[in-house]
Amino acid sequence: MATLRRLGEVPRHLLVCEKSNFGHEKSRHRHLVETHCHNYRVSFLIPECGILPKELKDLVMATGPYYFVKNLPLHELITYEFINTFVKKGSCYALTYNTNIDEDNTVALLPNGKLILSLDKDTYEETGLQGRPSQYSGRKAMKFIVSIDLMDLSFNPDSKTYERTCWSFKEKNPLKFDFLLAWHHTGAEEATMMSYFSKYQIQEHQPKVVLRTLKDLQCPGLQSSELEGQPEAACSAGQLFDWLGAVFCNVDLNNEPDSFISTYCCPQPSTVVAKAYLCTITGFILPEKILGLLEHLHYFDEPKLAPWVTLSVQGFADSPVSWRENEHGFRKGGEHLYNFVIFNNQDYWLQMAVGANDHCPP
Template structure:
């Protein structure tokens, strides 16, 4: 991919959007924010002054649930009336193309709202003949387009011209085939499952990978829930804490000792040393409903007295997902940033920090 020289000289822009509220506040939007971020590949939580995983959190992590990888799935199979009636209209269905690069390859994503977003290059767009819009990252001469199909639209029925045209375009005019990650969240007992529905395809069930580890003698900033923006100056700012959290997750040395490295990093001040800190990481295709349940269990953790003053929950989205929050187009460009984190305090006040990369829309 060609990268203009000025982009190499410019400092990459990134956006960190911060909110502060209380989990039990009637206007709290924490659950809405989680639901808005549909495609998640990794969830971690960090508990200071804790060495043994709490049983409730272990159960919540174990209940994240399986997901599926379907090989060589024709895109038109996701717009059939049978699929829509069986999965899209009876729960939250998630589908994301696997091993596709959003800046180079065709890709697609099915949101739980029933919106199917298809990101295609110019040639594919012209061959399909479906209505779309230029990608936000195409520049003055669009080389990529986004097509949106609302599968729940009342006008999108088997007898409509729109439905027939979409089926014809995806099945006959320009067939598109991808490997898909799939997950379905629903209430009640349904006879149909993704495994049985796609039994004629190459489908594999996967369980998320779960790891627990205990970090020793962690240098940790002192947080105060009402000082998110770092005022007064002595408080740890949102940006400083977000960087510290990234350093912990990536096992960066916080000693700030001169060595043969070009740069060093030290813990924001004021800080303290935590003797033991529990870190749990779940990797897979994780739906927002399971993250909301985990967040609720974290809140329940503080119902009894604990040494920990706060717990952090960190969620990473796919760098190559065609969408980030809601239906906002996601662009890789320089870093593909697509993540958010909660800090839940004993009082159940929380910080929410949402990070997006260069030119992405504000969450």
């Protein structure tokens, strides 16, 4: 009976799958990528590939930079100068670092100018700002969500809303956090985050890139037409998701009878490819950079032998949002991620996964 109780406590995980084509006018691939803002890791796998094409490698190496600012006062993100310099002139992203969503105060800035605060009860009451109870609070609300629209026309230095928010962050409760920051913009560069935040401890970082050639990799045989709503197709999509996780984690997939570490094996039917290329990028990675990789992967000319490729993206477990402004919770999981399976006829499968309590992906 004890075993049954433990099994019953396994957290719920939700995997949503859909099929489309990049050329279809109603394809959601761009919107899906653009609205998943805070990305920690991007991985792509190309079967029948031993060397990464130069154009794709150049894109991989250009996924940075991003910035780490230590003890940055929250009020710096709502100054009129910051809004005009970065928020209104591109896509600006920020996320608190080394904060736990289930027990700490966390903050995220979205490219649409929304500043999302997930605050504990005491901090929320001290700020005096309007918000709502977290959907994960239960009967007694212990966490609250505050959304501040930095692009709102009423949010200007002369408005009462702006004055009250500034007073709250600068005087009433001067919150400080370690932040990850990044800015995507077009046109001439008039300012840089390094110079703008020079009075604070700021560091520029480039994402960490790991390139690997996998030999004799057993890959599932996939056909784009398989994902059409049949029960077995959904199961196939779930098995593929598990298999990719095993490959990314370098799990032995031989299923040897004397193995005490892993008895997992590749879904069937399968085939062994002589070489496969795996690239993993880790850091604070912007949706615009991911879109560039996705566009190149579904138009790539080489290697011509690859029947499909995959692009997988993992969000930060402790981000207060997952997609768009959907509240994200941790509890026992914290995952929110998506995966594209890209076929050479421009069809794709899109798989989106979240953990316990999160809303269904968009």
